Amino acid sequence: MPTPTQLTLHRASHVLEVGFDDGSNFRLPAEYLRVNSPSAEVQGHGKKVLVADKRDVGIDAISPVGNYAVLLKFSDGHQTGIFSWDVLHELGREQEKNWSAYLEALTAAGLAR
Numbered sequence: 219m220p221t222p223t224q225l226t227l228h229r230a231s232h233v234l235e236v237g238f239d240d241g242s243n244f245r246l247p248a249e250y251l252r253v254n255s256p257s258a259e260v261q262g263h264g265k266k267v268l269v270a271d272k273r274d275v276g277i278d279a280i281s282p283v284g285n286y287a288v289l290l291k292f293s294d295g296h297q298t299g300i301f302s303w304d305v306l307h308e309l310g311r312e313q314e315k316n317w318s319a320y321l322e323a324l325t326a327a328g329l330a331r
Contacts, residue, residue, distance in 0.1 A: 220307045225280070225288070232276045234290075236306050244310030248277045249331065252292050253320055254309055255299030270329035 224237035232248040253269040254260070260267050272294065279291040287302040301309075309316065324331060 219304055221303055227277055227280060234277060236310060238307060242310060246309060248275050249273055250313065250317060251290060252296060254316060255296065256301060256305050257299035259298060268323050268327055270324060273331040
């Protein structure tokens with residue numbers, strides 16, 4: 219499991235930058251993290267929930283959860299997703315594919331970012 223070596227919140231650009239000990243570095247927009255939150259609210263119970271209208275969401279706070287994760291508190295009040303190091307690494311690795319699928323799902327549902 220890759221472990222973070224850097225965790226920087228860029229408030230002005232609404233980006234969480236995460237560097238890992240495997241040399242990977244990801245710039246993860248708050249909107250991307252919010253719509254892919256590992257919370258039950260987003261992941262649903264068997265079917266992922268499509269979250270719309272989060273273009274302007276930011277991250278208000280980051281709280282450590284043990285030595286394995288962080289809890290991100292978003293500006294829209296969402297604060298139930300615990301982002302483990304594995305989840306953050308996977309979201310970084312799969313960002314392009316996940317974002318493209320999200321945009322397609324929004325379009326198909328007639329929803330906006």
